[in-house]
Amino acid sequence: MxxxxxxTTIKCTGCVNKVTPFLNEAxxxxxxxxxxxxADxxxxxxxxxxxxxxxxxxxLEQAGYKGERIN
Known part of the structure; x- marks a missing residue:
């Protein structure tokens, strides 16, 4: 695997809660x-x-956040 x-632009646990259903689906x-x-x-x-x-x-974008692959 x-x-x-x-x-990401996720900053707090509230942000994590907001993005959770989107990331769980993806x-x-x-x-x-x-x-x-x-810091990142x-x-x-x-x-x-x-x-x-x-x-x-x-x-991430559907939830209102940005993400950039780093590896």
Whole structure:
């Protein structure tokens, strides 16, 4: 399973709550996490067969956030 990492505009737990349904749909429940302690607010996704970087970025945009792949 590939691991994808993204620099995001997610800033707080409220933001995480807002983006949760979008990321759950794009990547699956329990397949992603946001490191709010990191300055880049890094989103890490355990990508399955159907999960792509574009799909994750699109999910972030639908929720009102931006993401840039960093790996």
């Amino acid at each position: 590939e691991t994808l990492k993204f620099k 990547a699956g429940e329990d397949n992603w996490e946001v490191d709010l302690q990191n 607010k890094t989103l890490t996704v355990a990508a399955g067969e159907k999960t792509t970087a574009d799909k994750v970025i699109n999910a």
